[in-house]
Amino acid sequence: MLGEGILKGLAETARNFFGSFVSKERLTTVQFPEERLPQPEAARNFPFLVYDGDDSQAGLRCVACQICEKECPPKCIFIQKSSDKKPDYIGKQQFYPAVFNIDVSVCMSCQICVEVCPFDAIEMDNAFELSTTDRFRGLLWSREQLAKPNSYFHNIHPATAAEVDERLAEAKARAEAKAKPTVAASTTSQPDSQTTTS
Amino acid sequence: MTETMDQIFVLLKHRILAHSPVSVQPIFSAALSAIAILVVFATLFALTTILERKGLGRFQNRYGPNRVGPFGLLQPLADGLKSLTKEDIVPHSADGVVHMLAPIVLVVAAFLGYAVLPLGRNMTAINLDAGLLYFFAASSVVELAIFMAGWSSRNKYSLLGAMRAIAQMISYEVPLILSTITAVMAAGSLSTGAIVESQTGYSGIWPHWFVFTPWGFAGFVLFMIAGIAESNRSPFDLPEGESEIIAGYFVEYSGFKFALFFLGEYIGMFAICGLAITLFLGGWAAPFSFLTWAPSYFWFFAKLLVLIAMLIWVRATLPRLRMDQLMNFAWKFMLPMALINLFAASTWHFTPPGAIRWIVGTILIAVPYLLLGRGLMQSNKLEKRTYRFAD
Amino acid sequence: MSFAIIAVFTVAGALAAMTLRNLVHCVLALVVAFTGLAGLYLQLGAQFVGFAQILVYVGAVAILIVFAMLLTQSHEPLAHLTVAPGWVTSSLVAVAVFVILAWSIRSSAVGARSIQPRPEITVRNIGDSLMSQFVVPLEVTGLLLTAALVGAVTIAMREQRMNR
Numbered sequence: 001m002l003g004e005g006i007l008k009g010l011a012e013t014a015r016n017f018f019g020s021f022v023s024k025e026r027l028t029t030v031q032f033p034e035e036r037l038p039q040p041e042a043a044r045n046f047p048f049l050v051y052d053g054d055d056s057q058a059g060l061r062c063v064a065c066q067i068c069e070k071e072c073p074p075k076c077i078f079i080q081k082s083s084d085k086k087p088d089y090i091g092k093q094q095f096y097p098a099v100f101n102i103d104v105s106v107c108m109s110c111q112i113c114v115e116v117c118p119f120d121a122i123e124m125d126n127a128f129e130l131s132t133t134d135r136f137r138g139l140l141w142s143r144e145q146l147a148k149p150n151s152y153f154h155n156i157h158p159a160t161a162a163e164v165d166e167r168l169a170e171a172k173a174r175a176e177a178k179a180k181p182t183v184a185a186s187t188t189s190q191p192d193s194q195t196t197t198s
Numbered sequence: 199m200t201e202t203m204d205q206i207f208v209l210l211k212h213r214i215l216a217h218s219p220v221s222v223q224p225i226f227s228a229a230l231s232a233i234a235i236l237v238v239f240a241t242l243f244a245l246t247t248i249l250e251r252k253g254l255g256r257f258q259n260r261y262g263p264n265r266v267g268p269f270g271l272l273q274p275l276a277d278g279l280k281s282l283t284k285e286d287i288v289p290h291s292a293d294g295v296v297h298m299l300a301p302i303v304l305v306v307a308a309f310l311g312y313a314v315l316p317l318g319r320n321m322t323a324i325n326l327d328a329g330l331l332y333f334f335a336a337s338s339v340v341e342l343a344i345f346m347a348g349w350s351s352r353n354k355y356s357l358l359g360a361m362r363a364i365a366q367m368i369s370y371e372v373p374l375i376l377s378t379i380t381a382v383m384a385a386g387s388l389s390t391g392a393i394v395e396s397q398t399g400y401s402g403i404w405p406h407w408f409v410f411t412p413w414g415f416a417g418f419v420l421f422m423i424a425g426i427a428e429s430n431r432s433p434f435d436l437p438e439g440e441s442e443i444i445a446g447y448f449v450e451y452s453g454f455k456f457a458l459f460f461l462g463e464y465i466g467m468f469a470i471c472g473l474a475i476t477l478f479l480g481g482w483a484a485p486f487s488f489l490t491w492a493p494s495y496f497w498f499f500a501k502l503l504v505l506i507a508m509l510i511w512v513r514a515t516l517p518r519l520r521m522d523q524l525m526n527f528a529w530k531f532m533l534p535m536a537l538i539n540l541f542a543a544s545t546w547h548f549t550p551p552g553a554i555r556w557i558v559g560t561i562l563i564a565v566p567y568l569l570l571g572r573g574l575m576q577s578n579k580l581e582k583r584t585y586r587f588a589d
Numbered sequence: 590m591s592f593a594i595i596a597v598f599t600v601a602g603a604l605a606a607m608t609l610r611n612l613v614h615c616v617l618a619l620v621v622a623f624t625g626l627a628g629l630y631l632q633l634g635a636q637f638v639g640f641a642q643i644l645v646y647v648g649a650v651a652i653l654i655v656f657a658m659l660l661t662q663s664h665e666p667l668a669h670l671t672v673a674p675g676w677v678t679s680s681l682v683a684v685a686v687f688v689i690l691a692w693s694i695r696s697s698a699v700g701a702r703s704i705q706p707r708p709e710i711t712v713r714n715i716g717d718s719l720m721s722q723f724v725v726p727l728e729v730t731g732l733l734l735t736a737a738l739v740g741a742v743t744i745a746m747r748e749q750r751m752n753r
Contacts, residue, residue, distance in 0.1 A: 002571025013515040335640040338648025
């Protein structure tokens with residue numbers, strides 16, 4: 001009969017209408033700022049620099065090798081190498097980034113910087129509320145803003161962080177085992193670096 | 199007390215008028231009514247936008263706007279401020295004067311119809327002898343405004359939208375007017391006040407509304423369908439089909455002019471609903487004889503809100519029609535049904551009251567409906583639609 | 590007073606409809622003239638005719654003209670004001686017609702007739718007389734219009750078949 005389908009449709013929408021007041025399962029909307037869904041483990045948005053220890057600047061793993069800067073497809077990373085060196089986690093003398101900037105508005109969250117980093121110094125963050133009222137300085141993140149502790153990394157990506165820690169510990173152990181016979185050599189290199197700074 | 203409550207606005211108007219000199223009283227009286235109508239219906243428009251958005255949300259299992267103010271009730275205010283502060287863009291090649299006039303003509307024409315709607319007992323702005331004719335004359339100007347908007351924008355989409363809108367409105371005006379004629383025949387007058395007066399009686403507790411007769415019910419349904427089409431609302435909103443012609447005749451309008459179009463559309467919709475109430479749902483009359491203590495204007499607005507809710511419900515349910523479906527529906531179904539309904543109504547008047555009248559009246563409408571429906575279904579081969587790619 | 594305003598309105602609309610270069614503007618000016626005419630009818634107390642004027646002329650005729658114009662030719666505005674050849678003759682004819690009409694009205698008995706109080710004509714009266722006294726003319730008009738409609742549909746359909 002003509003019009004039967006319309007009545008059926010009206011009944012269906014009416015059921016939705018009253019059902020949405022009665023049963024909460026019907027309302028699938030998550031009221032965002034107040035309610036948040038947990039982010040999936042693999043969620044990523046913007047890179048950050050991992051540091052070990054307590055000092056966010058001294059503990060940076062980054063050695064300013066500039067591989068990420070070169071590999072970054074949209075060229076949003078800017079690194080200036082330091083003139084001096086400091087020891088890294090295994091005690092080897094390395095440069096460190098005097099300036100490390102990433103432009104939030106240019107970054108495309110591709111994670112290539114993370115893939116290419118040989119030192120596991122840069123990792124992807126899952127924070128996504130990066131909006132700011134200043135579109136120039138506010139979107140250009142410096143070393144200080146990018147640095148986040150390793151515990152934070154463990155917090156957001158536990159599996160990857162554990163893997164990275166394991167790898168680093170292994171590397172450190174290997175380096176120590178190698179360095180044991182030549183402890184003197186490593187100690188002699190330290191004054192060496194001091195001379196370069198002075 | 200009930201009497202005073204019922205007539206409170208009329209008395210208030212007389213009280214105000216008593217303070218003005220006699221020479222300006224007619225103009226002053228008209229101005230007072232006009233201001234009241236403007237304020238009340240503009241407020242109702244604001245209220246409806248938020249109710250519609252919240253209602254549509256619930257129909258689609260969403261919350262709807264709930265951020266501005268308590269339960270999102272201040273959303274219309276935010277929308278209004280936004281549209282006021284937006285830049286008013288006029289396209290370079292647009293026809294400036296016509297482009298500016300179109301929304302104004304639309305809103306004025308949409309508001310004109312309210313002059314003859316009885317909003318309560320003795321609450322008609324002008325009780326014209328040819329009230330219904332006036333209403334349709336005023337609403338026919340809307341078509342012109344839409345054409346002005348579509349043409350002056352110098353945009354293919356807006357011109358297409360305007361042509362669609364005009365074609366649709368002209369086609370549906372025929373069944374719209376034909377379906378009102380049944381009520382005019384029953385009341386024996388074109389005056390909206392007289393039409394309401396003829397429905398105010400009660401048998402027992404049941405009212406004498408025209409909708410409670412076979413022809414009145416059919417007329418009401420036909421009128422509402424044609425009215426929805428006339429006010430370009432979903433499912434007949436293809437003049438502004440976003441997916442094909444972006445927004446139809448008001449593509450090139452922004453800021454406050456766009457808000458005026460929006461206002462005009464809703465005002466037109468309220469006017470059509472108000473006319474449907476006047477013609478078929480007993481105007482300001484109470485639905486049961488024991489409810490007559492409530493003021494008449496209360497009943498009018500209660501019915502108006504119910505009809506608006508119906509329209510929102512329909513909007514939430516039905517998808518947009520295609521142009522050929524729209525035209526086929528108008529000329530192959532609506533027009534014959536309106537004519538048959540006219541015949542049924544006149545048969546009703548010439549049959550003595552009683553059960554036989556009901557049976558004859560129902561058969562006269564139901565049988566053609568079924569036959570027409572079956573015929574249309576067969577000729578169009580409307581089967582269950584299968585989709586090649588969607589499954 | 591109100592007559593003067595409405596008359597100026599109407600004449601201005603009519604003049605604009607003749608002189609404007611853009612055809613759509615002409616139609617819109619014509620609508621103004623139609624509305625002014627409706628205003629004149631209303632001022633004379635002829636409600637039915639006034640509203641019917643708006644309903645039919647503004648709502649239907651103007652839209653019909655618009656459709657005809659948009660569907661037939663490009664509506665680029667003309668570069669300059671065109672005057673039809675032989676405008677002198679035609680304006681002379683127009684003036685002559687006006688003079689003859691004015692003279693005949695002046696000299697007829699209408700002018701000498703005393704003005705009677707205006708009868709109260711309601712829509713009901715119009716309906717009654719249309720359905721009783723003037724039922725034959727009404728039906729003939731209806732038949733004529735239907736015939737025109739059927740004719741138009743036939744012409745349109747034949748064209749469609751030729752296109753195939």
